[in-house]
Amino acid sequence: MLSELIQVASLIIWDEAPMTHRRYFEALETAMRDILSKHDPAKSIIPFGGKPIVLGGDFHQILPVVRKGSRSAIVGASITNSRLWQHVVLLRLHTNMRLLNPSLEESKRDELERFSKWVLAIGDGTAPAERKGDECEASWVTIPNDLLIHTTGDKIAAIVSEVYPYFLMNYNSLEYLSSRAIVCPNNITVDEINDFIVSLIPGDSVHYLSCDTISKIIRTHTRF
């Protein structure tokens, strides 16, 4: 079924490509040449069997995750080190459309612009960085003070009260909950923060069990 779909499709778009291991693209490329050369043997030597492919993404963002991998292992897993990369046509986008949004207030726009520039500078490696210990490359950047939360007490309580102000008054408001989030690099921290927030919500917790299969007829209706 899928091979027929690939045959009749005329374009494949693969978003957020830089975080995918280059082997995935190479596997797709081989599979596509295989599928598309079925009716036209000449296609077995054209990259991706001659089907237009568009990858999208931002190399400032995260690269493929290689478990316990060194820097060179991670870079080696990137699409840019694939034999396919020699065929690529690079198309660049620069304009930050979020800043051009006319409904944005002037002060908000300045703040957003400053933040975007800073994030881009980190991605480009041009943000001022420090070297620690015996590291050969300076890789420690200073986070601007206005992005930090200072506390002398419990750190989880501090970030929760900052991100979720007046939580007890709003915890069942859909809009309030969907407009904020705390992002963590580790799942353990996610669980800690989650346990803390759940403990704030009044009332007893109840477990609801669910199942994902449809049971066959137990009791039957004869009238309808």
Next chain:
Amino acid sequence: MFDEAVVSASAYQLRQLFVTVVLYCSVGDVRVLFDKYWLYFTDDIHRRLRDALGNPHYVVPHEQLMTLLIQKLTHVFACIGGNINDYNLPKLTTHYDSMYDNRLINEELDHEPLMLSMHAASLVTQLNTEQRHVFDTITNRVLSGSPGFFFVCGHGGTEKTFLWNAIIVSLRSEKNSTCSGVIWCGFSAATERTYCTLNIQNTFRPK
């Protein structure tokens, strides 16, 4: 329940309702229910066949209607996660072109061309010059049917996802091209879901 529904609901809605009832409501005898109402489920099939033949008085033979209906119901069952063969319903007798049976492709045929082209036009006018350049490069390559391997490189806020939508909708609405289809995969930051979309030429539609 069906006595009320047949008055106001469309055949499409009735088919959805029937499948939902069969799957979740423990119907005693599915076949009796089906036999009682199945003709109501075929209104649109009937009309579409008449339109296709250009004959408003054409009466479709019941066997043919039944076959087309069972095909549609099989699809509805599959979408909800059931299997039509688990129930006492008529079985398909004839074998169909495997291309027409491909559920992945059929699902992508369910788009309204006129709506799409209006939507596409409005999306394309909202593109900025950079996006427009990328859009033209890619769509021209697709419409000319030649190979191409592109990487669209843009940092956060450059509206890549918006660009994908514009490309997909515009290619889908492009009914005149020999084959206009798009498979969209990968993890999209803005939508957080995996897409796989496609749209193909009319020749794959039932004659």
